[in-house]
Amino acid sequence: MVHFTAEGTAMYRWLLCFRYLRTRYIALASIVSVMLGVATLIVVNSVMAGFAAEMHDRLHGLASDILIECHASGGMPDPEGHLKEIRAILGDKIEGASVSVHVPAMLGIEFNGQLITRHVNLVGIDRETYDTVSQFGRFLLHPQNQAMVDFNLRDDGYAPDRDHFPESGWTYRRQKASYEKLLAEERDRIDAAVRRSRGEQPTAAVDPSNDAAAQGPSMAYGLSPATSEANDPGQAKIFDASVDQFPGIVLGIATCSSRMRDSDGDVRDHYYCRPGDDVRMMFPNASDNAKVVNQKFTVIDLYESGMSEYDSTFAFVRLDQLQEFRGMINPESGIRSVTTVQLKLVPGANLNEARDDLRRRFPPDVYAFNIQTWRDMQGPLLAAVRLETTILNILLFLIIAVAGFGILATFFMIVVEKTRDIGTLKALGASGSGVMSIFLSYGLLLGIVGSGVGMVGGLMFVKYINSIAAVIEKITGQEVFDPTVYYFNSIPTIVDPITIAWVVAGSILIATTASVLPALRAARMNPVRSLRFE
């Protein structure tokens, strides 16, 4: 007479679960919040991962793997010797190395007769090797400069894929020069006419060589002769802006432009200067008794990396020219100095280990070197993004937990509503655990359905996020993804299957956990009392 039933896996609970799922819409309503929570979590994680990866890529691309900076204003002499020493330490881990001079500088742009000044980080780069340690050329606007930067102004053809980019290059420079020449002639003519009307003798026009002197470097007295040499020929003959250029400079695009919205709401860049214009740079020379070097440069290209920190602070010139201007060449030996050594390691090399090796060789109490990996430099930013992602995840899981309480309440209602059926099932021989398993499976099933639909919805949202942003923009008139704030053209996303698995598993767990209490109540229900419940 004693029969043992394999109740735990009995068929009826699944049948009833699926029937409840199909007939209890209130329960479906209660899992909408689970669904939304899962979808939001997936979208947020994908977008944050996309942002982080994009930022990571850019930061890493812009910064070299390891940066050795010399604090001394005069830099470190004999970079080749240092590089040889570094190669001896790191061996074949080095993929590329480049030396450069970093110096704080003030940029002066003449715009509509006014001087706009900006604080920039002037970098003298070795154009042969700089691209081997960090991405540089690809962020320039001129296609030929992207392949190999030439610090000479190009005729035209800047930013061919960009609308509204102003005319630049020699064509523009010549036009501007001839316009200014005409303007000067006109001014002279008026001047002469005024003088004549006053009965004065017409005098010769202002000596152009004075002009040129003003444009050339204002020599800090006592500089090495090598510095002045560079511009001596320029001073000797008359500087003609339509055929001559100053030393070439590449400006970060945000140092000389501003991005704003016009009256139609379209994003436009306004350029204070463009390739072909001349700008003024003021920076300290390398002597212990620092003086300011004032040098004119001709903008030969603009640099747009997408990282505002870089675009708004960097200006690049030729390393040898900057060394000359700053007096970083030893007049006797001809040995040049640099302030920075940048290293690129082979992929997969341990950056921290390499950094520590270098620090052991160049201990900070002996050498005025600051040796950092790119992660050390960008650590706070990357950590901030990680923290933000963590906090968002916690908040959104709390939302799903709230949804869990909704499921709990709904399930209690369903258990009360099903009191009679529970009694019936028990009268037919169902055990307490069997009845409990009905509601647990029901919770599990709701969790699976909710997070499944949420997952599909979230993934679809991520897939079409840019079109969705465009639609929202159209409807609300508000820009969702503001290109004046972010330098990405579209919202970057990365879908990580492991994250999704965690999110889905977590929400299924929450839904199932929420059904435990109601299920226990159903299991403990007295069959007699529930049968009397009419």
Added chain:
Amino acid sequence: MNDQPVLRASGIYKSYQKDSLEVPVLRGVDLDVPHGKITAMVGRSGSGKSTLMHLLATLDRPDQGEIYFRGKRIDNASRAERDAFRNRDIGVIFQFYHLLPELSAVENVLAPMMIGQSTWQYFRHRKAARLRAEAMLDRVGLLHRASHKPSELSGGEMQRTAIARSLMTQPSVLLADEPTGNLDAETGLDILQLLRGLNREDGLTVVMITHDDSIAAGADNLLRMKNGRIQDERLKQAA
């Protein structure tokens, strides 16, 4: 077959707690349910008939006294044993049918089979189970309504479905709590005829609670309950 009573209750006491008051419902009930007979229990509301039936069905436990099924004590059996007993050895029908509203008639009939077997067992035998369920529905004359939901059935049809369900696991006793209480006289008589036929043809033992004297008159045994005791027990010879 044998003379041993199918169900036997001896010295049953049961009281319910209402607020802090103890309300005695059964005060020393002795009862033998003879094999292959229809036993009717009559009595006023509150006389303890339903409570006695719940005790016989092991849905509840007596405060005192013993209940035997075929000579084996069941009131103190383990939970799993009592669940299996309800599932296999007895069939229960109620005044309000208690069909599961989400399931069709044939699925309701299949329910005891699904409860008693694991999913795997059930799947292996599901064809046979389905055939048996249809045979049971046919037996109560409802095969043509097999796929209807309870909400689409009339009261009489629901009760027939409930009877088919209770017969599914071939129980030896059918416990019926006012099976005709919610039906009109004519339908009630139909149900009674059905139970009689089952009793006659399959030798099914039936214990039935009723208010209706005309229904009670058709039973082999008549028990009259009053104030928690069996007041009058009349054994009739099988017709």
